[in-house]
Amino acid sequence: MKRAGRWLSSLWLAGCLVGTGCSKKEEAPPHPAAELPAPDDTPAQPSGAPEGAVARGGEAAAKPPVAVGELPPEEPGAEAPSGAGSPSAGAGAPSGSGSPSAGSGAPSGTGSPSGGATGAGTGAPSGGGSGGVTPENPKNREWTTDAVSLDRRDVPQATLRSVRAGAHPDYDRVVFEFEGTQLPGYRVEYSKEPVVQCGSGNPVTLAGKGQLQVSFTPAKAHTDAGEPTVATRELKPALPVLLELERTCDFEGEVTWVLGNKSNAPFRILELREPTRLVVDVKH
Template structure:
């Protein structure tokens, strides 16, 4: 009888223990590091960066292109133009001489053109004084002969012509139609050599038999050169500084 009671008690205890134990596999563990939220992600409301140190605005590169060109142009604009207007091309100029010089054209060919001396300009340059005889037309067709002499003498009459300076460089311009009057012909007014170094003045002599005398008074006989230029037409006389 006692054995049955003990057996029944043991059976009751074993049954109670089985009911208090958890059943395996009924709970799902949460993975470590993963979000358990099921709500959709919300868009960010943060404003874009306005940091002035980002992008092209912070470039420290020096100005390029037109900016540097403008600076160069400004420098050019400060250059001073020749006030006398006697700056001429200097390439392929003839050699300096101190003897008689004559151009290669024939006076008979030039007279048919009807070209005239219309004005006189003088200018100071680095190593020489310049005298420009402006001509009518685009192409210089008048001839010339140049030489030094002790004093100026008028063609035809032989009368002396007063010219300031210790010597005279005579340039006789050939081929002018001296038998007719011209409205554009220079009136012969003397041009002073104020501001020049060696040329004292430019004096017009007579127009005789197609030749116009032009006297350059000089302080000293130095080498010179004479040449013609076109567009517009002109005769250029350069006299070297002593």
Template sequence: MKRRGCSLSAVGLAACLALAGCKEAAPPAPATPPAKTQTPPAPPPSAPASATDSATAPPASTPPPAAEPPAAKEPEWIQAKTNVPRSGQKSATLREVRAARNEGFDRVVFQFDGETLPGYRIEYLDGPAIRCGSGDPTEVAGQGRLQISLQPAQAHDENGQVTIASRERTAALPVLQELEQTCDFEGEVTWVLGVKQPQAYRVLELHAPTRIVVDVRH
């Protein structure tokens, strides 16, 4: 009985082993550790835009426009005395005196050599015109006498020859009646304009050629 039992036991053991080999599962594969999630590196901070970056740079400032030069002031019409002295310069030589009618005024032009203008004193006389050499009064047509003294100036050349041939002239103009030179002495030249009656006048200084212009309003 014991041998049978042992035999059965051996057979049973073999059967059990056989059954165990059939049912035995393959050992589980080792667990794969979860993959590490890699965080992408942060982008480097962007560099500040340069001053020449057209997208971010402030617009270039536009320089202000150049200032316009002031316009030449129109000379005023006056009846008071005008005095513009110029000293310390060579005498300007008077070469021509002419008169003409213009729209609204009569014009007298005193033209000089070179580019230097003399000083001038212009005024209406209360009394008669006076010749500077003799001190004698002289008659000038019209109810008003506008005297124009130029200094330093001369109406003769270096040899003493006069540069203005006609020193007394009649003028048949709306206001201007007569022109007379009353002085050419010691650097001063004086002319007197005889006008119908005292009217406002203005003075202009012109160049190329050099001129002093006196306009008497109609």
């Protein structure tokens, strides 16, 4: 019986090989997960330097380049000077007996000072608060028609050395330059009363409908011998908005100049140094 079974199995195998052949047992289809690529935890490396990259040398050259961030915008008032004036480094219209040193628009601290009513001075604002001195109020750099003031009663009396004016595409500029490194306190406002000379009380007539008073305390515009430090007390630059300037006070620690504007146009105040200046911009 066993021999008969073995004979039948051999006969079936021979028939399978001679005939159509036997197909192998089909393999099970692969699991879907086997088709996914192997995970890669290595971060992708840039194919090239990013835009604005700075090349690095030495050992750091083999590392990815470092992208440079966008530079901050310039401080207000860094535009090139314009306007008529003496041949100082800028083109503002300087006046007064003071030396034609930098007058300017950019805040101090960036770059060398340059002259003129709107020259690009250095970049950091003056009055950094050292030694108990009241620092500049950043809000005073905003355009306004309201009174702007900063009290510095305890600083030494500052001497005004020059006054100059110049025009920009969007505003007119007046620069008050002082001796030394410290600005006095100030108050800038449109006068609601007729303008008068502080000593005599005589009325002052200026061109324009807006009389912008700029007063400094403690300050003076004369030497110990009584000689004026600014040669002229009246300017007529005839700029788009600023038509005339006149000194109305140099008495008991106060110096006042009045700007005759076409109207009560918005203005802003900038404190600059190297040299020490207070800038008044009047918007067109």
